[in-house]
Amino acid sequence: MAYTDILYDVTDAVAAVTLNRPDRLNAWTATMEDEVRDAMAQAAGDDGVRVIILTGAGRGFCAGADMDLLNTIQGGGARRGPPGAFDATARPDYQMQYGYFPALPKPVIAAVNGPAAGLGMIMALYCDLRFAADNAMFTTAFSRRGLIAEHGVSWLLPRLVGPSRAIDLMFSARKVGAAEAERIGLVDRVLPAADLLAETRAYAAELATMVSPRSLKVMKRQLWDAQFQTLAEATAVGNREMMDSFRSADFREGVAHFMEKRPPRFTGT
Structure with missing residues (x-):
């Protein structure tokens, strides 16, 4: 357009x-x-x-x-x-x-x-x-x-x-x-x-450079959706999303760049 x-x-x-x-x-x-x-x-x-x-x-x-x-x-x-x-x-x-x-x-x-x-x-x-x-x-x-x-x-x-x-x-x-x-x-x-x-x-x-785009995407959805949820519902979503985060490439990079004391190279995956 x-x-x-x-x-x-x-x-x-x-x-x-x-x-x-x-x-x-x-x-x-x-x-x-x-x-x-x-x-x-x-x-x-x-x-x-x-x-x-x-x-x-x-x-x-x-x-x-x-x-x-x-x-x-x-x-x-x-x-x-x-x-x-x-x-x-x-x-x-x-x-x-x-x-x-x-x-x-x-x-x-x-x-x-x-x-x-x-x-x-x-x-x-x-x-x-x-x-x-x-x-x-x-x-x-x-x-x-x-x-x-x-x-x-x-x-x-x-x-x-x-x-x-x-x-x-x-x-x-x-x-x-x-x-x-x-x-x-x-x-x-x-x-x-x-x-x-x-x-x-x-x-x-x-x-854009220091934060995981995957984290931003998930947290944005959590924060907006939480306004329609009970505390228990928001907690359950957070617990499920945290387990998914542990399996993500961005989590591995988040730990690696901290331990190696270098800027992050997040991919959003």
């Missing part, structure tokens, strides 16, 4: 998916939706990619749905139905229109470089980690557009910030700066705007 609304590149085992409508603060379009989905599938299937970064071009991450799209819906235009399952083998929870990031077998890190509003904020929440520029801003936006908690945000947001804070952010749709976002657990790190992408890439590169 030739991309028009995003950029895609792979450097040192890190894929960067960049929303690329900077003149519109990377407002979300149907084309962007298709292209992000395609790029994520490309990164997931590329053995040369171990970590994915999602970010925005220019001074914004994503201002939410493009107003032209909202006007079309308001005027009675057809709203696109959800696409087919991103991964038909994944649990149904990860087969929704925007909720497929948990089905990706690799970590996805949001580098939030500016405003993340509405659907743009939701896309950041579906990432596994969120690093934000110190001038980033977040808003759910929905209540101020006469809309509701779309695309699973009513499930995601309370798990990150707690129920009452989620209620505040959803009801008021107020703007939350980077410092508050970090304090309440909405983002994991706040970095100087000028350093955001470099620091995010450095973290991603450490995962």
Whole structure:
């Protein structure tokens, strides 16, 4: 697929998916939706990619749905139905229109470089980690557009910030700066705007070179699935996965590089 609304590149085992409508603060379009989905599938299937970064071009991450799209819906235009399952083998929870990031077998890190509003904020929440520029801003936006908690945000947001804070952010749709976002657990790190992408890439590169990709794949699935499991179920899965890990090439390499005091050469098997 030739991309028009995003950029895609792979450097040192890190894929960067960049929303690329900077003149519109990377407002979300149907084309962007298709292209992000395609790029994520490309990164997931590329053995040369171990970590994915999602970010925005220019001074914004994503201002939410493009107003032209909202006007079309308001005027009675057809709203696109959800696409087919991103991964038909994944649990149904990860087969929704925007909720497929948990089905990706690799970590996805949001580098939030500016405003993340509405659907743009939701896309950041579906990432596994969120690093934000110190001038980033977040808003759910929905209540101020006469809309509701779309695309699973009513499930995601309370798990990150707690129920009452989620209620505040959803009801008021107020703007939350980077410092508050970090304090309440909405983002994991706040970095100087000028350093955001470099620091995010450095973290991603450490995962790509120093950590077993097999471990990352299994742990990501465990952590997302655990939210639907009892403690006993999560423990049973962990015990089974640990036995499988003992038989893996990455476990043998993990022990060998530690004993030999050298950088690891993980293969993901």
